[in-house]
Amino acid sequence: xxxxxxxxxxxxxxxxxxxxxxxxxxxxxxxxxxxxxxxxxxxxxxxxxxxxxxxxxxxxxxxxxxxxxxxxxxxxxxxxxxxxxxxxxxxxxxxxxxxxxxxxxxx
Numbered sequence: 001x002x003x004x005x006x007x008x009x010x011x012x013x014x015x016x017x018x019x020x021x022x023x024x025x026x027x028x029x030x031x032x033x034x035x036x037x038x039x040x041x042x043x044x045x046x047x048x049x050x051x052x053x054x055x056x057x058x059x060x061x062x063x064x065x066x067x068x069x070x071x072x073x074x075x076x077x078x079x080x081x082x083x084x085x086x087x088x089x090x091x092x093x094x095x096x097x098x099x100x101x102x103x104x105x106x107x
Contacts, residue, residue: 001051008044011037028095032088039081046073 015037022030050073056066 001048004044004048004051008041008048011040011044015041028091032091035084035088039077039084042080043077046077049073 015034018030018034018037021027022034047070050069053069054065054067056062058065
């Protein structure tokens with residue numbers, strides 16, 4: 001569990017740095033990588049949360065335990081990463097059509 005916390009903290013720092021520097025220098029590559037790292041932050045947070053929930057013992061409402069929490073968090077992460085991938089692809093195509101030096105959605 002300690003490794004998940006180290007991963008979460010380092011990914012938060014990397015995400016912030018990449019997005020800020022990407023905006024400052026109008027770099028589509030750094031912005032895309034920052035979005036990718038944001039997906040890693042969400043995935044790690046979901047993993048930590050689902051690990052805590054899945055360790056709970058069976059109760060009256062969940063007679064077979066809480067193990068399905070990990071499956072639900074994996075599905076949530078998959079949907080979020082798919083949305084991020086579509087956004088990155090869209091921005092890349094728009095940047096291709098606008099020509100060199102023109103940003104898709106940056107000011």
